Structure formats: C-alpha cells, structure tokens
Amino acid sequence: MTTPAAADGPVAPAVWYRASAECPTGPEFLGKIADSATRARLAQAGDHIEFVVTLVTGNGETVGRLERQTQGGTVAIRELRDATCVQVADALALSLGLALDPARSGSEAPPAQPTPANEPAAAAAPESRLPSAPLSPPPVAAPEAPLVAPMRQTDGPRASAARRGFAFGVDAGVLTGLATQTMFRGSAFVDMARATSQLSWRFAFVGARGESPTPLGSVGRWLLAGRGELCPWRWGGAAWGLSPCAAFELGATSASVAGQSDHALWATPGVALRASVAVSRALRLEVAAGALLPLVRGQVFYGAQQLYEDEIIALNAELGISFGQL
Helix, strand or coil: CCCCCCCCCCCCCEEEEEEECCCCCHHHHHHCCCCHHHHCEECCCCCCEEEEEEEEEECCEEEEEEEEECCCCCEEEEEEEECCHHHHHHHHHHHHHHHHCHHHHCCCCCCCCCCCCCCCCCCCCCEEEECCCCCCCCCCCCCCCCCCCCCCCCCCHHHHHHCEEEEEEEEEEEEECCCCCCEEEEEEEEEEEECCCCCEEEEEEEEEEEEEEECCEEEEEEEEEEEEEEECCCEECCCEEEEEEEEEEEEEEEEEECCEEEEEEEEEEEEEEEEEEECCCCEEEEEEEEEECCCCCCEEEECCEEEEECCCCEEEEEEEEEEEEC
16 A cells, blocks of 8 residues: 655645535636645555545525544534525635635644554545435534634625525415315415525415306305415425415305305415425426315305205315426
C-alpha cells in the first residue's frame, strides 16, 4: 500500500463527498469553490480526510452537513436545511471555501497527513450517492469553534419565500346525501405549505349539482360554497404523500321543483383523506375521499308535502390535478 507523498508543495485538502441523486455531483460541488483545482480535491482511498460534505434530500427538504476532521480527532459540524439541494450545496461550498482560505476564515486548514502505518487507511470513494432518506448524525466529540460565522438559512425575506410552497389545481368527483341520486361535484383550489413543516392549508371554491326523481317531478339541487382545509400531517416523500385533513364548508344550497325553488344555508364541518403522486417536479395527481356533517339538515317540500330529507352525513370523492411546488 502506498501513502500520499509530500509533493513539491502543499497537498490540497481531501474532501469526502456524499450526496443524494437529486444533488450536485462531487466535481460539480467542488466547482462552486473559487480556485477549487488547487484548494480542494475529492478523497481517494488511503487519503487523510479533512472535510466531509453530506447532502441528503427527503420529505420535501434537503439537509446538508459540513464536517471538519481536526488534529485532535474531533469534528466541527455545520448543518443547513433548505427546500432545494442546490441552495444548500451553494451555502456549504461557500463555508468550505472560507474554511480553506486562512485570510478570510481566521485559521489555516491543516495540510494533508499520510496515514500512519499502524492505522488502517480511510477507504473513501471520490463521491457516494445516497438514497433520499433522513440523515442520522454520527457520534462526535464536542465541536470546536465554528468554521465560519453562524448563518441562519431562514433569515431574510428571500430565504423565507424559498421555504414556502404554493400549488393551484382543480378536481372533480361525486357527492351523496343531498339528493336521492349521486350529484356531480367539482372545485378549484390553492394549496399552501412550508418546507420545514408537515402542516398545509387548502382554500377552495366548491360547486355541486344533481337531481332527485319524486312523484311530483324531478327536484333539482345545487350547492355553492367556500371550503377550507387544514392538514396537520403528511406521510410519504417527494414522489407521493398521504394527508388526513379537517375541513369546513360555508355557502348556500338550493332545491327547485315544478318551477318553485328555495334556498338554505350550507354550513358543515368534515374530514378528508388525500393521496397524491408526483408526475413531475411541478405536476401532481391526487385522489381524495371525505365525509361532511351538515349543521342544518335540509328538507324538501312541495306545498305541505315532504318529498325527501337530506342524509345526516354527506360523502364525497374526487380526482384532481395540481400545478406548483409544495
């Protein structure tokens, strides 16, 4: 086995780079550092590793870590989180560049050291592609002074906007319980969420229409309402997700028969379960089912004769499509 020889000049610090498939490759990451060809290089088998860069995506966010192996064997860690891997990679590349620049970081990076004969060489590939899974921190000693001045990725309006997602969409389906036959139901909606939280909101405009045959003629029924949803959890990853939601609808409903019509308040809480699948980064398909409990149970009369009464619980199911990033 050979060890890195002390060449004619200082050896560039070795960087072990690990990243998920969605993130930049090792050469792309080092290319973000000014004068990277002489200031840092990807680690090879047998190298003394001085920096470890890890980028892992999962659950709509990227976690990045920059670790520095010190002479005392301790590890200095800096962790960043953001919605996109490119932004985290840019920030870690800036931190690594400052750590490699003594004039700006305040301390010179230690030169590469050969692996002692009585210690096994650190076998490290030039880069390692990781699955999109949560990152577990390695057991380390107490960190030394930060590599660079602390920086919060969420500070400032531009970083906050990057962590907030919006999506717009439409869905169509059926509604039962307001007529003796299944009603058509559709909605247009906007979804909002934050990358750092599983909580999401939906605001929609809902409409439904159907008919109920009766001995005195067909009863036409329609519904117009606004709908709000709060979804506190989301299971899954970037490719798919499943969310339970609490909902409330407020609007009006109407019934008409033989040229006569009447209107009533539509106010109902409800629950829903929604599953979504990502077709592309900005396009999602979804399917949802739910139940509504009207606070006012409608009764349809013709004169003094009752034709029918709404069910206690109304059920709905929809298929939809949305555009945007959450």
